[in-house]
Amino acid sequence: MADPFIWDAALLRRYDTHGPRYTSYPTALSFGSDFTEPDYQAALARSNADGRPLSIYVHIPFCRKACHYCGCHKVATKTTKVAEPYISRLDREMVLIKPHVDTRREVAQLHWGGGTPTFLSLDQMSDLIDRLDARFGLSNARDRDYAIEIDPREADVFTLRHLQALGFNRLSLGVQDLDPRVQRAINRVQPRILTEALIDEADRLGFRSLNLDLIYGLPLQTRDSFAATLEQVIAMAPARLSIFNYAHMPERFAAQRHINAGDLPAPEEKLAMLRITIAMLTEAGYVHIGMDHFARASDSLAIAQREGTLQRNFQGYSSHAQCDLIGLGVSAISCIDDVYSQNHVTLAAYEQALDASHLPTARGIRLSFDDRVRRHAIERLMCDMELDFDELSETFGIDAPRYLTDALARLEMPQRDGLVVWDGPRLIATPLGRLLIRHLAMAFDARLPRQPDSQHSRIV
Structure with missing residues (x-):
């Protein structure tokens, strides 16, 4: 049984840090x-x-x-x-x-x-x-x-x-x-x-x-x-x-x-x-x-x-x-227009709100322009395994490489390690980079502490 790509266990271990799963950006x-x-x-x-x-x-x-x-x-x-x-x-x-x-x-x-x-x-x-x-x-x-x-x-x-x-x-x-x-x-x-x-x-x-x-x-x-x-x-x-x-x-x-x-x-x-x-x-x-x-x-x-x-x-x-x-339902999260809204996570609080004829909204966030740019970048990278900076620029009316200078700087080391490559305006995750796509997405996260803690699971 041949591996579908070259495996580098040492590199995977080095990048196996804590990080979000990015079912949303910003995260909960x-x-x-x-x-x-x-x-x-x-x-x-x-x-x-x-x-x-x-x-x-x-x-x-x-x-x-x-x-x-x-x-x-x-x-x-x-x-x-x-x-x-x-x-x-x-x-x-x-x-x-x-x-x-x-x-x-x-x-x-x-x-x-x-x-x-x-x-x-x-x-x-x-x-x-x-x-x-x-x-x-x-x-x-x-x-x-x-x-x-x-x-x-x-x-x-x-x-x-x-x-x-x-x-x-x-x-x-x-x-x-x-x-x-x-x-x-x-x-x-x-x-x-x-x-x-x-x-x-x-x-x-x-x-x-x-x-x-x-x-x-x-x-x-x-x-x-x-x-x-x-x-x-x-x-x-x-x-x-x-x-x-x-x-x-x-x-x-x-x-x-x-x-x-x-x-x-x-x-x-x-x-x-x-x-x-x-x-x-x-x-x-x-x-x-x-x-x-x-x-x-x-x-x-x-x-x-x-x-x-x-x-x-x-x-x-x-x-x-x-x-x-x-x-x-209890703990459920909505993604409507430009907001995320989460219901109460305990059954008692959820029931109490509804019994008082209130929606059980406990917390949430309305996205800024910067949040929407970065959400789009993270989602396309995690779904397509690549990110087209020309498309990103056109969608938001920005110069995406200039706007996301901080993210590109954080991707320099992964690029040297062979996790991403450039093809014109497209940043493409390599087969090994796909396994570390959460780490690559973290480069675009402006809200993440630079040393994510154990609130998040490990990447690999």
């Missing part, structure tokens, strides 16, 4: 509590003038059992009754948002995340879809992108049939690892047959795209054990794979304190897992979209990247560009 760490409900309402109203399609994210925070690796905003409970008042409050949030939104705009994208959205009963899923349709008008368009995250332990073939009837056409299955020893160490025992049964049924039902989530760097993993997981996953033939680098930050995420740090693989072993992942998936015909995403060449993500329309949002890479994102 720059959001401020001085951003209030009226600011969000004003942004919603402004966005109507452009008439962009809508993307709606719904956060379902509940799961029956907490996985030890998890860093999400979640509520672990076995009582499904807690979902009823939550759905009612989601509807209340929609009611408060609706007067500020032109609902003739198409809802081109819908994503349910969590937690575990399949924590909901089938009737509760139907209820929530009905409420979303009543408030915003959901789309029947063939090219809509309606996705839901699924825990294979919480779903069966009847769940998939129901989701298809509700209008979902894309599924994301959490797998993480197929090794039983690793599963026990992360408190997520999930027999392979559960995943295989759902994949087979999704294929039979004709779901347009299916994604599997894996994580490397988990306790008790080795390069050989992870290669065995990859071999089994490749045989399942999903259209997309998200293969995340586990970030062990027990000081931030209480669930991770159950993980024995001594069981975590050494940095060299993690690098070996990354190398094996890229080699095996490339050989199997997958395109490395960037960072932790892989897709078949025929998948909409790979097509969007080839056409230059790929974008990045809080769910990762997305093929639906130019949507305004409305986030519903």
Whole structure:
């Protein structure tokens, strides 16, 4: 099995610092509590003038059992009754948002995340879809992108049939690892047959795209054990794979304190897992979209990247560009017009705001001109793996190389190390530079401390 490019482990280790994942710029760490409900309402109203399609994210925070690796905003409970008042409050949030939104705009994208959205009963899923349709008008368009995250332990073939009837056409299955020893160490025992049964049924039902989530760097993993997981996953033939680098930050995420740090693989072993992942998936015909995403060449993500329309949002890479994102639920983040707005991250505060007939806006930010220039540069670099300075100059009416002198100065060392090359006005990440694309993006970040701390995960 040949490597798809020359591997330099020493160089990767040298650049393996802490840094943002850039699902937004500015990142959530720059959001401020001085951003209030009226600011969000004003942004919603402004966005109507452009008439962009809508993307709606719904956060379902509940799961029956907490996985030890998890860093999400979640509520672990076995009582499904807690979902009823939550759905009612989601509807209340929609009611408060609706007067500020032109609902003739198409809802081109819908994503349910969590937690575990399949924590909901089938009737509760139907209820929530009905409420979303009543408030915003959901789309029947063939090219809509309606996705839901699924825990294979919480779903069966009847769940998939129901989701298809509700209008979902894309599924994301959490797998993480197929090794039983690793599963026990992360408190997520999930027999392979559960995943295989759902994949087979999704294929039979004709779901347009299916994604599997894996994580490397988990306790008790080795390069050989992870290669065995990859071999089994490749045989399942999903259209997309998200293969995340586990970030062990027990000081931030209480669930991770159950993980024995001594069981975590050494940095060299993690690098070996990354190398094996890229080699095996490339050989199997997958395109490395960037960072932790892989897709078949025929998948909409790979097509969007080839056409230059790929974008990045809080769910990762997305093929639906130019949507305004409305986030519903506890901790959800919206990206509307030129603002980011985040809801309260605790269930109690979220409920209290809605019960008082207020949107649950906790913090956010309105972007300056400089923020918008740098956001565009970071997003295009992370999506296209290159940045066209002529296009950037034309888009914003600036001399981009002069305007971004600070960023270009910070890229001099990566250029000498062979992570980027110039082709006329285009700055292009090399194959090795693609693995360090977060580090390259950091050069354009005017808000990042020059020595990012452990608030961020490691890059590799």
